[in-house]
Amino acid sequence: MKLRVLGCSGGIGGRDQRTTALLVDDDVLIDAGTGVGDLEFEELVRIDHIFVTHAHLDHIAMIPLLVDTVGEARSMPIVVHATAETLRILRSHIFNWLVWPDFSSIPDRHNPFLCFQEMRVDEVAKLGRGRFMKALPALHTVPAVAYQLSGEGGSLVFSGDTAYSEPLIAAINEIPDLRYLLVETAFPDALHDLALASRHLCPSLLALFLERIKSNPEVWITHLKPSRARTTLEEIAGYCGRFSPKALYNGLELTL
Numbered sequence: 001m002k003l004r005v006l007g008c009s010g011g012i013g014g015r016d017q018r019t020t021a022l023l024v025d026d027d028v029l030i031d032a033g034t035g036v037g038d039l040e041f042e043e044l045v046r047i048d049h050i051f052v053t054h055a056h057l058d059h060i061a062m063i064p065l066l067v068d069t070v071g072e073a074r075s076m077p078i079v080v081h082a083t084a085e086t087l088r089i090l091r092s093h094i095f096n097w098l099v100w101p102d103f104s105s106i107p108d109r110h111n112p113f114l115c116f117q118e119m120r121v122d123e124v125a126k127l128g129r130g131r132f133m134k135a136l137p138a139l140h141t142v143p144a145v146a147y148q149l150s151g152e153g154g155s156l157v158f159s160g161d162t163a164y165s166e167p168l169i170a171a172i173n174e175i176p177d178l179r180y181l182l183v184e185t186a187f188p189d190a191l192h193d194l195a196l197a198s199r200h201l202c203p204s205l206l207a208l209f210l211e212r213i214k215s216n217p218e219v220w221i222t223h224l225k226p227s228r229a230r231t232t233l234e235e236i237a238g239y240c241g242r243f244s245p246k247a248l249y250n251g252l253e254l255t256l
């Protein structure tokens, strides 16, 4: 199994800054931020599942455009997996016929282009080909989850957007074969108060988070805010020696 980074920035600007989207093999997305827009039509049409961490725009922006682009060319609906709270937000505030048509009833209710599948924390979805996706608890300003992606080659955790979260740390520590930890750090320590208010990590909080991780995964940093990315990475390097975290980047492929 392969995971390709399509977008992992906390903002936009130029070719390298795309918001969060991770492509698993050729058919599953974790989040659907602006990075999805770089895929060719032939790649877009193969996406069967989207696992959404939370309803913030930078993580869902391309879902409406994707479904409108590929709907007619597909025989099955795209399945959007998320918690009940997140699905409620998407239905009420995006697919409400005002911001965007409700593609879960287009072309008709019995044969729609899009469908919604509720996922609870700790629930596991089977993706076929020996692949599994599990929702883990996360902590953000809106209801949010992290995801554990597992296959024959081990497991990967993507934190999504999260503040320091004991339940997430506990869930990560239960994974026996964790190979990769993709964890956010949005802000530098100088913006610690904003990190707390917006429920993100900054390097000192990341250090507390990583100190509690019992296994030894490769750690990749995601969701850096572009204007402060370099400072944030320098601070992370100062704090987190044991894991030598690296900045996630578009086009990176991780193999499981």
Ligand SMILES: Nc1ncnc2c1ncn2[C@@H]1O[C@@H]2COP(=O)(O)O[C@H]2[C@H]1O
Pocket: 010, 056, 058, 141, 161, 194, 197, 198, 199
């Ligand atoms: N008080 C605030 N609470 C939440 N988000 C904020 C606040 N002030 C600024 N923001 C920004 O709004 C952004 C919303 O998406 P993010 O959570 O990625 O990051 C958040 C911050 O960059």
